[in-house]
Amino acid sequence: xxxxxxxxxxxxxxxxxxxxxxxxxxxxxxxxxxxxxxxxxxxxxxxxxxxxxxxxxxxxxxxxxxxxxxxxxxxxxxxxxxxxxxxxxxxxxxxxxxxxxxxxxxxxxxxxxxxxxxxxxxxxxxxxxxxxxxxxxxxxxxxxxxxxxxxxxxxxxxxxxxxxxxxxxxxxxxxxxxxxxxxxxxxxxxxxxxxxxxxxxxxxxxxxxxxxxxxxxxxxxxxxxxxxxxxxxxxxxxxxxxxxxxxxxxxxxxxxxxxxxxxxxxxxxxxxxxxxxxxxxxxxxxxxxxxxxxxxxxxxxxxxxxxxxxxxxxxxxxxxxxxxxxxxxxxxxxxxxxxxxxxxxxxxxxxxxxxxxxxxxxxxxxxxxxxxxxxxxxxxxxxxxxxxxxxxxxxxxxxxxxxxxxxxxxxxxxxxxxxxxxxxxxxxxxxxxxxxxxxxxxxxxxxxxxxxxxxxxxxxxxxxxxxxxxxxxxxxxxxxxxxxxxxxxxxxxxxxxxxxxxxxxxxxxxxxxxxxxxxxxxxxxxxxxxxxxxxxxxxxxxxxxxxxxxxxxxxxxxxxxxxxxxxxxxxxxxxxxxxxxxxxxxxxxxxxxxxxxxxxxxxxxxxxxxxxxxxxxxxxxxxxxxxxxxxxxxxxxxxxxxxxxxxxxxxxxxxxxxxxxxxxxxxxxxxxxxxxxxxxxxxxxxxxxxxxxxxxxxxxxxxxxxxxxxxxxxxxxxxxxxxxxxxxxxxxxxxxxxxxxxxxxxxxxxxxxxxxxxxxxxxxxxxxxxxxxxxxxxxxxxx
Amino acid sequence: xxxxxxxxxxxxxxxxxxxxxxxxxxxxxxxxxxxxxxxxxxxxxxxxxxxxxxxxxxxxxxxxxxxxxxxxxxxx
Numbered sequence: 024x025x026x027x028x029x030x031x032x033x034x035x036x037x038x039x040x041x042x043x044x045x046x047x048x049x050x051x052x053x054x055x056x057x058x059x060x061x062x063x064x065x066x067x068x069x070x071x072x073x074x075x076x077x078x079x080x081x082x083x084x085x086x087x088x089x090x091x092x093x094x095x096x097x098x099x100x101x102x103x104x105x106x107x108x109x110x111x112x113x114x115x116x117x118x119x120x121x122x123x124x125x126x127x128x129x130x131x132x133x134x135x136x137x138x139x140x141x142x143x144x145x146x147x148x149x150x151x152x153x154x155x156x157x158x159x160x161x162x163x164x165x166x167x168x169x170x171x172x173x174x175x176x177x178x179x180x181x182x183x184x185x186x187x188x189x190x191x192x193x194x195x196x197x198x199x200x201x202x203x204x205x206x207x208x209x210x211x212x213x214x215x216x217x218x219x220x221x222x223x224x225x226x227x228x229x230x231x232x233x234x235x236x237x238x239x240x241x242x243x244x245x246x247x248x249x250x251x252x253x254x255x256x257x258x259x260x261x262x263x264x265x266x267x268x269x270x271x272x273x274x275x276x277x278x279x280x281x282x283x284x285x286x287x288x289x290x291x292x293x294x295x296x297x298x299x300x301x302x303x304x305x306x307x308x309x310x311x312x313x314x315x316x317x318x319x320x321x322x323x324x325x326x327x328x329x330x331x332x333x334x335x336x337x338x339x340x341x342x343x344x345x346x347x348x349x350x351x352x353x354x355x356x357x358x359x360x361x362x363x364x365x366x367x368x369x370x371x372x373x374x375x376x377x378x379x380x381x382x383x384x385x386x387x388x389x390x391x392x393x394x395x396x397x398x399x400x401x402x403x404x405x406x407x408x409x410x411x412x413x414x415x416x417x418x419x420x421x422x423x424x425x426x427x428x429x430x431x432x433x434x435x436x437x438x439x440x441x442x443x444x445x446x447x448x449x450x451x452x453x454x455x456x457x458x459x460x461x462x463x464x465x466x467x468x469x470x471x472x473x474x475x476x477x478x479x480x481x482x483x484x485x486x487x488x489x490x491x492x493x494x495x496x497x498x499x500x501x502x503x504x505x506x507x508x509x510x511x512x513x514x515x516x517x518x519x520x521x522x523x524x525x526x527x528x529x530x531x532x533x534x535x536x537x538x539x540x541x542x543x544x545x546x547x548x549x550x551x552x553x554x555x556x557x558x559x560x561x562x563x564x565x566x567x568x569x570x571x572x573x574x575x576x577x578x579x580x581x582x583x584x585x586x587x588x589x590x591x592x593x594x595x596x597x598x599x600x601x602x603x604x605x606x607x608x609x610x611x612x613x614x615x616x617x618x619x620x621x622x623x624x625x626x627x628x629x630x631x632x633x634x635x636x637x638x639x640x641x642x643x644x645x646x647x648x649x650x651x652x653x654x655x656x657x658x659x660x661x662x663x664x665x666x667x668x669x670x671x672x673x674x675x676x677x678x679x680x681x682x683x684x685x686x687x688x689x690x691x692x693x694x695x696x697x698x699x700x701x702x703x704x705x706x707x708x709x710x711x712x713x714x715x716x717x718x719x720x721x722x723x724x725x726x727x728x729x730x731x732x733x734x735x736x737x738x739x740x741x742x743x744x745x746x747x748x749x750x751x752x753x754x755x756x757x758x759x760x761x762x763x764x765x766x767x768x769x770x771x772x773x774x775x776x777x778x779x780x781x782x783x784x785x786x787x788x789x790x791x792x793x794x795x796x797x798x799x800x801x802x803x804x805x806x
Numbered sequence: 807x808x809x810x811x812x813x814x815x816x817x818x819x820x821x822x823x824x825x826x827x828x829x830x831x832x833x834x835x836x837x838x839x840x841x842x843x844x845x846x847x848x849x850x851x852x853x854x855x856x857x858x859x860x861x862x863x864x865x866x867x868x869x870x871x872x873x874x875x876x877x878x879x880x881x882x
Contacts (some may be wrong), residue, residue, distance in 0.1 A: 087837040091830040118865045121839050151864075269824070272833070277841045303849075306866075315853035404868045496809035511831040512857055513838055513873055610881035777831075786846070 028069075028076040029188050030502040032101055034129050035113035036122050037084035038346065038397075038517040040141045042066075043171035045081040046529050048181070053079075055533055061634060063097045072181045075188075079740065080107065086515075088128040090238035093443065102132050103223060107183035108191075109184050113139045113169075116146035116153045119291060123283035130162065133224040137183050139176070140164040145518075149300060151291050158290040163196065172523045197226065203266050204274060206261045207233060209427070214255055218246055232256045232758055234272040249257045302397075302518035310401050319405045322398070323424055330386045331428040331459065337381035345374030363558060364551075372550030375710065376543040379431050379764060384433040384535050386425065390439060395522030399439060400514055407512060411496045414501035416445040416512065423493065425430055426456025427486075430765035431542075433458075434772055435534065444505040450769055451782055454761035455493040457486050460711045464756045467715050471735045472746040481750070489757050492789070496734070536766075545767035553709035553763070556680040557717075563677025569670045570619065573663060580659040587655070588648045597652060606642055606649035607656070610635065614653070668720075675720050680705045694755065694794040696746035710762045747801040751794045758790035809882070811846060811860070812874035819847035820879035827876040839863040840877055 035041040045053070049068025056065045082101055083094035090096050102110060112129050114122040128134055140155055159166040166182045171178030200208060211229035223231075225240075231239040233256065240256075243249045256351070263271040309318055349370045356362040393399045407417030416441050425433035433453050438444040465485060469478045584597060594600050597607075611633045639646045675681050676698075684702030691701055699721045707714035715734070722737040728751040738744055760766065760783045770779040814820060822844045825835050835838070839862050849859040849866060857870040 091833050118863075120863045121865060124837070124839070238881070273825070273836060273841075276833075276836045280839060280841050280844075303866075308848075310852065310859070312851070312853055357831075404852050404857060404859065405854075405869070408852060408856050509868070511834045511873060513831070513834045513867065513869045515838070516859055516868050518866075557844060574807065663824070 028078050029109065030080065030107040030443045031109045031111055031184055032082055032105075032107035033111050033113060034082045034102070034125070035141075036086055036115060036118075036125055037085060037513075039084065039113045039115040039118075039122060039514060040169075040171035041084055041113045043523065043526050044111075044139065044141065044169060044177070044180075045079060046803050047171060047174050047177050047525055049079055055537060058097050063093055064718065066570075070181070072185060075185055077184070078669060080105075080379075082643055085415060086125060088125070088132075089234075090236045094441070095239060096698045098546065099132070102134060107134065108188050110134050110136045111139055111180065111184065112136055113171075114398045115142050116140045116168075117149055117151065119146070119151075119153060120280075120283055120287040123286055124280055127163070127198060127279045127283055128166070131198070131224070131227050131230070133193050133196065133227065135187050135191065135193055137187050138163050138164060139169045140166055141169045141181055143168045144170050144173075145520075146291075150293050152291070152293075152547050154290050158286065158738070161286050161289055172520075172526075179234070190599050198279060200275060200278045203232070203263065204271070204278070207263060211252070211256065211259060214252055214443070218243075218248065218252065230275060234260060234275055235260065235270075267741070270644065274375050295621055300518065302520075303521045306401065307517070309398065310404055319402060322393075322402070323421070326386075326389045326393070327424065327428060328423075329389055330382055330432065334382040338378050341378050341381065342374065345377070349374075358491050358505045359586040364554070367558070368551045368554035369547075371554065375538070375550050375764065376546045379429070379546075380430060380535060380538065383538050384531050385433060386436060387531045387534040388437060388527060390421075391527040392522060394439065394530075395526060397517045397519045400516050403512075403514065404516065411512075413497040415448060415497055416440060416442065419445060419449045419708075421457055423453055426453040426458060428459055430454045430456075430761045431768050434765060434768045435538065437772060440512040445510065445776065448500045448505060448772065450495045450772060451500055451785075452493040454765060454782070454786065455489045455496065455758065457757055458490045458711070458761070458765075460762065461756055463712045463715050464707075467735060468738075468749040468753055471738045472744070472749040482780070484491075485753055485757055486756065488793075492758065492793070496785075496789075523632040537771075540765045542764070545770060546764045549763035549767065550709060553680075553706065553713075556683070557675060557678050559679055560677070563674055565670065565673050565677075569666055571665055576659055576662045576666070580655055584652060588652045592648055602642075603649055603652070604644055606638070606645055607640060607653050610653045611656075613638070614657075615700075644754050672721050677703065677734070690791075693798070694791065695745070695751050695798045696741045696755075699743070700752055704759065707756065708763055709758065710764065711756060712758060745806075747806045749799060750801070751798040754797055755790045755794045758786055758793060760786045762773060778803075808878045810875050811848075811877035811879060812858070814846075814848045814872040814879075815849050816850045819845060820882070821845050823878045825881040831873060835869075835873065835876065837841055838867055838872065846877070846879075 033041055033045055045066065045068065048070050050070075052070070053066060053068030056067070057063065058065050063083055068079045069079070070077045070079060078125075082098040085092070085095045085098050088095050088099045090099075101107070110129060110132075112126050114126060122548045126136075126138065138158065140153055140158070143153060143155075144457040146153055155168055165187060167176055167179045167183050169180055199205065208226065208229050211232060212225045215225045215228055223242075228239060228243070232243065232252070240253065244253055246252075260271055263274070267274045292599060308314060311318075349366045352370065353362060353366045356365070390399075393402065399421075402421065403417030405417070406420040410417050410419050419437075421439065422433045422436040424435050430453060433456070434450055437446045437453070439451045440449060465482055469481050473481050588597065588603075589595070592600065592603070597603060613631050642649070674755055676684075681698075681702050683705050684698045687701045688696075688698040689704075691704075695702075699718065703714040703717045704719055718738070719734045720740070722734060736748075761769075766779055766783065770776060775778065808823065809820065811820065812824075822840055822842055823834055825832055825840055827839055829837075834881055844862055847861045851858050852868075857868050859868045860872060860874075861867075
């Protein structure tokens with residue numbers, strides 16, 4: 024007995040402190056996965072207590088155990104199918120009556136149950152002290168007091184669990200369903216006893232059949248002679264309906280509540296409680312008629328800045344670290360495919376994965392804080408009126424707002440939505456919120472093609488378009504993909520309380536690990552794919568021989584130095600004259616100060632002039648030659664750079680990405696785009712801001728990200744571009760599928776390639792249609 | 807004409823007579839303790855007038871007015 028691992032399932036209402044107790048019991052020895060085939064999370068952990076190994080399963084928090092909700096079904100099936108040795112039912116002592124309603128249903132499953140009376144301190148403060156002995160007597164099971172957020176009572180709980188496991192006593196618990204229902208329950212129980220393979224307790228099964236529980240009806244219907252049972256059930260239900268004057272399931276639920284109420288009144292001396300708690304007072308301010316909305320937006324502003332502004336610092340460090348690592352590796356490896364794969368593909372890809380991590384950790388720190396304090400429910404309360412207008416839930420607002428920062432954490436944030444349909448719609452429309460990675464694309468294009476007075480309006484129109492499309496698509500998806508009555512908003516408003524640092528940090532850590540494990544690998548693979556597509560094939564046909572051209576530049580330099588500097592000075596090579604070389608270096612330094620010094624501001628030309636004059640005064644003879652040498656060297660450098668950029672542009676044009684760009688040109692032609700923009704859009708799948716650097720490479724102006732001026736000049740000079748086409752391109756960038764990192768997260772969060780594929784398909788189609796519309800209406804209007 | 811919960815103003819209270827409607831919404835309302843005989847008190851309305859927050863069985867519950875309209879109250 025003592026050697027085998029004990030399975031303990033934790034059941035309880037949401038907000039009963041169940042997860043806090045789970046964390047207290049398991050510490051870091053836990054992991055999160057998914058129940059097969061559904062997005063409901065399965066949280067498991069282990070604990071060793073007095074030589075006894077325990078496997079703890081944290082069931083989804085539920086108010087009931089019907090088949091109406093996925094969470095409830097999952098919780099119930101774990102109890103029935105996995106037959107945990109012990110079920111620990113955690114009750115919120117300050118909200119005992121409703122918590123007992125679930126306990127009654129757990130007990131009806133006839134497994135060994137231990138009750139943990141949690142938050143008993145809160146109940147006492149509210150003047151509703153619970154008599155745990157009375158509770159234990161009345162229900163016939165062991166009860167233990169706990170205060171989860173102060174880690175109290177855990178030892179007693181574990182003691183009771185091991186004791187209960189030794190006794191291994193199933194509860195024979197039954198609610199009296201009254202004179203009308205009981206005879207029918209008895210009748211069905213006897214009928215079910217004749218069925219062979221019944222893994223369910225028979226009385227429970229009979230009650231569930233009378234409740235018309237769809238899952239149970241399905242299971243029983245599939246059994247041999249199950250149809251006969253179902254016929255008998257139908258007959259019973261008809262009789263009950265007329266005898267009770269209401270649906271049997273309602274009567275059953277009412278009897279359960281009445282039973283819970285009886286137990287409650289027996290265990291709690293003062294069952295009236297207080298009228299206005301501290302929590303109510305806080306709530307009166309936070310959801311105040313007039314202050315509620317400003318406070319909500321203030322908190323959202325804080326959350327947004329916390330995630331994206333504060334998050335920018337660690338993100339920057341991560342990027343610098345990755346760049347440094349890439350540079351260090353590059354310096355120690357021979358040029359070639361392997362180096363490119365490691366530096367640009369793998370290190371770049373890992374960098375892309377990790378660079379999102381700070382934001383995700385901060386976001387879930389913030390979300391856990393909002394959830395644990397109880398404000399999240401209020402946020403939904405305040406925003407529901409607005410979000411319902413587009414067929415969404417009040418809680419959809421937060422992920423959609425975060426979408427303006429980055430779709431990756433935003434989509435992960437949809438976890439706060441319990442209803443899978445709301446979640447799916449929110450995930451599908453959140454990418455239309457224009458994320459910050461798209462901003463560089465807009466700013467470069469706007470700077471080139473629109474006047475400064477127009478710039479703000481143009482940018483604003485793009486953001487508004489994104490929001491408008493999100494609203495429209497949410498309505499469309501609701502109506503056609505997820506039809507049916509909107510889900511109930513009926514939601515508990517948990518009392519406000521101080522969160523524990525431990526639970527907030529655990530939540531944050533868990534999300535971070537999940538992101539790295541599940542989405543991280545996909546993002547890495549995608550980054551390597553894009554690296555491959557933009558770098559291969561290694562050999563592309565060039566318009567001219569770049570090696571020869573570069574050799575030519577070198578030759579010209581050598582010749583001119585020989586004639587203009589070496590010959591007059593009478594030396595063989597420039598390096599022979601150390602004074603000359605040192606002077607050259609000084610001139611170079613004055614003309615183009617080292618990057619670190621220049622960062623402070625624009626180099627001052629007058630200052631440079633005077634410094635040069637000083638230098639000339641000090642070295643009258645050598646100065647003209649040094650100056651000449653430096654100028655020739657500069658010309659050589661510029662020519663070589665020019666050739667490199669041209670070659671990089673041609674190489675990209677000939678790469679697989681370039682080939683795709685060419686191939687899709689006929690498709691994007693009607694939007695006013697040529698193949699160059701096609702390549703940019705393809706590369707932009709990796710991350711939308713890459714579109715800018717890709718255009719830079721294609722226009723052979725280099726891919727510098729911090730200085731877009733040469734690109735802007737090149738774009739302005741390209742006859743293929745016009746303000747209208749630029750606008751069309753911005754719209755396409757806004758709508759077309761989010762970056763691969765976001766898609767990887769969508770895949771992870773929906774647990775479905777089908778929906779991920781659908782997101783790609785619908786957003787591509789919509790991007791095309793809207794860009795097409797805007798482009799052609801624009802032409803008609805004469806832009 | 808029976809009075810329904812959505813018609814109560816903040817501060818007003820009543821006792822549930824029955825819950826109309828069907829399906830998961832109705833089931834959810836019942837699971838949350840809105841059964842015949844339960845005393846309900848309206849706490850407040852959201853800043854935009856909907857949903858509403860009520861107190862039932864000693865805890866706070868928010869629900870949309872359309873859902874509150876399913877809850878019939880006993881005549882006073």
